[in-house]
Amino acid sequence: MTRPMRPYFRTVLALAFGALSLMAAPVLAQSSPPRIVIGPGVIEPMPIAVPTFIDEGGARDYAREISRVVISDLEGTGFFRNIGEEAHISRITSFDGGIAFEDWKAINAQVLVTGAVSVAGDRITVKFRAYDVFNGTTLDGAALQFAGTTDGWRRMAHKVADVIYSKITGEGGYFDSRVVFVSESGPKNARLKRLAVMDYDGANVAYLTDSSSIVLAPRFSPQGDQIVYTSFETGFPRITLMDVATLRRRALEEQPGTMTFAPRFSPDGRTVVFSLERGGNSDIYLLDLNSGRLTQLTNSPSIETAPSFSPDGSQIVFESDRTGVQQIYVMPASGGEGTRISGGEGRYGTPVWSPRGDYIAFTKQNAGRFHIGVMRTDGSEERLLTASFLDEGPTWAPNGRVLMFTRETAGAGGQTSLWSVDITGRNLKQIPTDGPASDPAWSPLLP
Amino acid sequence: MSLAAKSLLLIAVLGLAACNNPDRYGQGGAGGPGGAGGAGGGIDTTGLGDPNNPTSIAYFNQRVGDRVLFAVDQSTLSPEARQILTAQAQWLNQNPGYAAIIEGHADEQGTREYNLNLGAKRAAAVQNFLISQGVAPGRLRTISYGKERPIEVCSAEACYAKNRRAVTVLSAGAGV
Numbered sequence: 084m085t086r087p088m089r090p091y092f093r094t095v096l097a098l099a100f101g102a103l104s105l106m107a108a109p110v111l112a113q114s115s116p117p118r119i120v121i122g123p124g125v126i127e128p129m130p131i132a133v134p135t136f137i138d139e140g141g142a143r144d145y146a147r148e149i150s151r152v153v154i155s156d157l158e159g160t161g162f163f164r165n166i167g168e169e170a171h172i173s174r175i176t177s178f179d180g181g182i183a184f185e186d187w188k189a190i191n192a193q194v195l196v197t198g199a200v201s202v203a204g205d206r207i208t209v210k211f212r213a214y215d216v217f218n219g220t221t222l223d224g225a226a227l228q229f230a231g232t233t234d235g236w237r238r239m240a241h242k243v244a245d246v247i248y249s250k251i252t253g254e255g256g257y258f259d260s261r262v263v264f265v266s267e268s269g270p271k272n273a274r275l276k277r278l279a280v281m282d283y284d285g286a287n288v289a290y291l292t293d294s295s296s297i298v299l300a301p302r303f304s305p306q307g308d309q310i311v312y313t314s315f316e317t318g319f320p321r322i323t324l325m326d327v328a329t330l331r332r333r334a335l336e337e338q339p340g341t342m343t344f345a346p347r348f349s350p351d352g353r354t355v356v357f358s359l360e361r362g363g364n365s366d367i368y369l370l371d372l373n374s375g376r377l378t379q380l381t382n383s384p385s386i387e388t389a390p391s392f393s394p395d396g397s398q399i400v401f402e403s404d405r406t407g408v409q410q411i412y413v414m415p416a417s418g419g420e421g422t423r424i425s426g427g428e429g430r431y432g433t434p435v436w437s438p439r440g441d442y443i444a445f446t447k448q449n450a451g452r453f454h455i456g457v458m459r460t461d462g463s464e465e466r467l468l469t470a471s472f473l474d475e476g477p478t479w480a481p482n483g484r485v486l487m488f489t490r491e492t493a494g495a496g497g498q499t500s501l502w503s504v505d506i507t508g509r510n511l512k513q514i515p516t517d518g519p520a521s522d523p524a525w526s527p528l529l530p
Numbered sequence: 531m532s533l534a535a536k537s538l539l540l541i542a543v544l545g546l547a548a549c550n551n552p553d554r555y556g557q558g559g560a561g562g563p564g565g566a567g568g569a570g571g572g573i574d575t576t577g578l579g580d581p582n583n584p585t586s587i588a589y590f591n592q593r594v595g596d597r598v599l600f601a602v603d604q605s606t607l608s609p610e611a612r613q614i615l616t617a618q619a620q621w622l623n624q625n626p627g628y629a630a631i632i633e634g635h636a637d638e639q640g641t642r643e644y645n646l647n648l649g650a651k652r653a654a655a656v657q658n659f660l661i662s663q664g665v666a667p668g669r670l671r672t673i674s675y676g677k678e679r680p681i682e683v684c685s686a687e688a689c690y691a692k693n694r695r696a697v698t699v700l701s702a703g704a705g706v
Contacts, residue, residue, distance in 0.1 A: 271683040297678055299642060319673050320646065342650055342674060345643045358643065360674070363605070363654025365647045386647040402644070409644060432641040446641050472685070475641050491638075493685035522642070 116215045116222055117193045119162045119252045121484055123507055128164035129251070130191050131157065134175045135168065136198035136211070145207060145236050146200040152240035153196065153211075156258040157248060159284065160485075161510035166192055178210065184219040192216050196247060205232050209239040213247050225250045237286060238529065245528075255482035258283060261526040262478075262487065263301040263310055266290065267499055267519035276521075278312065280327075283480070283525070285501075285515040291330055300345065300476070300522045305352045307526045313344040322346045322357055324372075336375060343368075345388050349416075350396045356380070358388040367401055367418075380418030391435045391443075392416065393460070400424075400434040400443055400460075411445060413460065424462030433476050436460070438527075439483030442506065446475040446488075455488050457506050468508040472497075476521070481528040487514065489521040585625050587700045594621045597697040598656065602639070602690075605651035607659060615656060618698055619663030626669075632656045633697045634674040637690035642676060649674030649696075656696040 119129055133154050136146040157163040173186035178199035187195050198211035213225035225246055229239045238259055245256025266279040266288075275294035278301055281287055291310070292298055299320075301312035307327070314323040317334060322343045325332040335343065338359065346357035349369075359368045359379075367390045369378045381387040385405040392399055393416075400413050401421065409430040412421035425431040429449025436443055440460070447454040447467060453474040456467040473491040480486070480503075487503045490513075499521040501514040514523075579586025581593065590596060595618070598611035607615065622628065634653030636645035653672035661667050682689035 272680050274678070297675075299646075299678075340671070342646075342672075344646050358647070360647065360650045363651040363658075363672075365650065386644060386651075388643045388647055389641075404644075409641075432644055448640070473638065495683040497683075497685060 116218065116220075117251055121162070121252055121254060121505070121507065126162060126509070128158075128162055129193050130164050130166055131194040131196065132166045132171060132187055132190065132192035132216075133157075133196040134171060136200050136209070137175065137178050139178070139199045139201040141202040142200040142207065145202060145233065146198075149200055149209060149236060149240040149243070150198065152237055153198075153244045153247075155284065156241060156244035159510075159512075160248065161505070162248075162252065166190055178212075182214060182219075184214070184216055187214075187216045194222070194247070194251065196243075198243065202233060205234075207231060207233045207236055207239065209236075209243065211243050211246075213250065222247075222250050237282060241282070254484050256528060257480040257482045257485060257525075259529045260481050261303075261307070261529070262501075262514075262523050263291075263303060263526070264501060264516075264523040265298055265301065265521045266517070267521060268294065271495065271497060278310070278325075279520070281516070288517060291325065291327075292332075300524070302347050302524045303526045304348045305350055305527060307529065309348075309352075311346040311348060311355055313346065320344045322355065324355075335370060338377075345390065347391055349392050350394055356390040356392065356399060358390070367399070369416075369418075378418070380414065381421070383420075389433045393436045394438050394440045398436075400436055402432045402434060409448075411443065411458075411462070424458070424460070425465075426462055427465055435477055435479060437479050437483040438481060441483065444477040444479060444486050446477065455486060455504065457486075466506075466508065468504045468506070469502070469511060474502075476523070478524045480525050487523045487525060489523065491521070587628070590618070590621055590625075590628075590698075590700055594618055596699070597695045599691060600652055600694040600696070602637075602694070603648070605648065605655045607655055612659065615659045616663060619660050619665050622660065622665045622669065623663075627702060628700045629669045629703045630660075630671075631699045631701070632660075632670060632672045633699055634672065635679060635693055635695050635697070636677045637693040638677045638680065638685065639690065640677065646674050646676035649676045652694075652696045656698065660698075 133150055135150045138146045154165045158165055170190050172189055173183045175197050193216055195214040195216050201208050208230045210228040213222040215222055229242055241258035244258045249256045260283045261280055262283055263280045265276050267274055267276055269275045276298050277294045278291040278298050280289050297315040299313040301310045310325045312323055313320050320342045322335045323332050342360040344358050346355045348355055355370050358365045364384055365386050365388050367380045367387050369380055383405055385403055387401060387403045390399050390401040397416055398413055399416055402409050403412050409432045410423050411425040411431045411434045412423050414421035429447050431445050431447050433446045434443050442457045443460055444457050447456050452470050454467040455469045455474050455477050458465040471490055472493040475489050477486045477488045485503055485505050487501055489499055490502045491497055491499045498519040501516055501520045501523050504511045578588035581588040583589055595614040598614050632653040634649030636648045653674055657670050657672050680693040682692045
């Protein structure tokens with residue numbers, strides 16, 4: 084599923100982001116398959132048709148719901164527009180039957196997705212094909228079958244949508260993923276917080292802790308099997324590791340009289356980088372999870388926090404107020420002073436390196452407003468994607484093309500919520516959650 | 531000591547501190563409105579002792595003043611703060627049967643991690659000052675809540691000013 088991107092697509096993207104290219108997308112030529120290039124400029128959603136998947140035995144409800152989730156995933160990107168079944172001329176009655184492409188051309192569908200679902204006991208099988216309507220062909224590689232247990236039916240829908248999204252945009256998929264976050268309740272001055280995890284679209288919520296102590300900023304391990312976060316369970320902020328499957332948790336060994344927070348895993352999952360505060364001063368440290376060896380990476384009397392590894396593990400981006408104002412710096416993974424990369428007006432914090440390695444997302448405060456933004460890893464091409472009373476803490480989708488973050492409203496009744504936006508600033512939307520929610524962190528794409 | 535035992539101990543200490551100061555996240559206290567004058571109106575002092583008894587926690591909270599306030603982004607102590615902390619140190623030196631956890635807090639303007647740091651700097655500034663005034667270091671411990679526990683909930687400077695604080699929370703016992 085996580086097929087590497089074809090090289091020519093990388094080229095197209097680099098061009099799209101590197102220059103002011105005017106592109107009419109979706110780009111469609113008679114000889115080339117349907118294509119959306121995610122880049123600056125206006126993108127008209129590509130019209131697609133996803134007739135309800137065929138029930139091939141005991142799967143009528145699953146077939147309907149899976150089709151619904153596939154459509155929701157694709158439309159949720161802002162790049163696709165589903166043509167409702169009431170407008171369809173043809174009906175798909177058999178998965179392997181012929182396709183009347185003229186009927187789909189007539190309603191201007193550029194891509195047709197057909198599928199079939201069957202259930203035997205608790206086993207479910209989903210197969211699908213995506214067609215290039217104009218050329219009357221199957222999209223290369225977009226005819227697959229997934230099998231699993233019925234309780235994983237949403238994941239199969241996400242996998243179908245990931246393949247289609249991936250084929251048409253050339254980007255990696257991100258629908259079959261989870262998000263860990265902090266579920267909030269209670270008034271602003273006595274807020275209760277607990278860890279929760281959900282599908283990327285807000286479905287399938289499960290709570291991982293109770294609300295008896297403050298929890299902050301959970302992060303997935305690169306394999307998605309562990310979560311590291313800050314907990315006040317001992318009475319003091321302390322980094323805690325949780326095994327996702329068993330929910331077993333352990334606080335990292337205490338350095339007496341210190342506070343530890345803002346943890347993140349290294350890309351190999353063997354170490355955790357975090358802030359350690361002693362006597363009011365915070366520096367960045369690295370802990371080897373196997374040996375327990377602690378390494379100090381920064382040594383400065385100012386605030387150094389919010390470290391995040393580059394995906395190749397060679398560098399760490401972090402924030403520091405050594406100049407008197409929060410700014411973003413990059414240092415080697417072995418530590419050092421770092422090089423400042425942020426340069427605009429205002430304050431820059433919570434830098435996060437994209438899993439693709441090409442951008443760093445951040446929170447910016449300027450003139451009383453908060454923004455989520457992205458910049459190149461050398462600080463160039465800064466782009467602010469949002470603006471509000473309080474936006475903070477971006478997290479990257481596994482494909483490095485979408486961000487999720489916390490938005491908080493002002494005042495006594497102010498509440499937190501989760502939002503997502505793509506890296507061009509399009510498609511800003513709220514993620515549905517049961518109640519107030521903050522500090523989202525995206526998992527890698529699920530296996 | 532095992533981690534679990536340590537945790538239990540910490541929870542016990544914190545629990546005690548919380549019991550002794552029902553007001554620590556709420557309005558009131560010496561630095562809060564109507565606190566310094568010792569009016570005490572509406573403040574539940576159960577377990578805190580009689581505010582007229584100079585050795586009680588209630589006296590410390592209300593008459594001495596349990597909190598100091600900070601300017602935006604600052605952790606330096608103002609002259610007013612130093613005055614309150616001088617009195618806190620005198621009281622602590624006269625009442626050696628108490629330990630204290632100093633809680634540092636920030637207002638909501640700022641990112642979560644930065645505010646945790648800022649709260650820690652504020653708590654440390656208070657701790658250092660108290661130690662400089664002769665309070666035994668072993669009686670003091672700091673914690674930062676960052677922007678997690680405002681006492682005032684409006685999104686305006688009037689509230690922010692009260693939230694940028696360090697609160698000295700007493701508990702019975704000679705050390706923390």
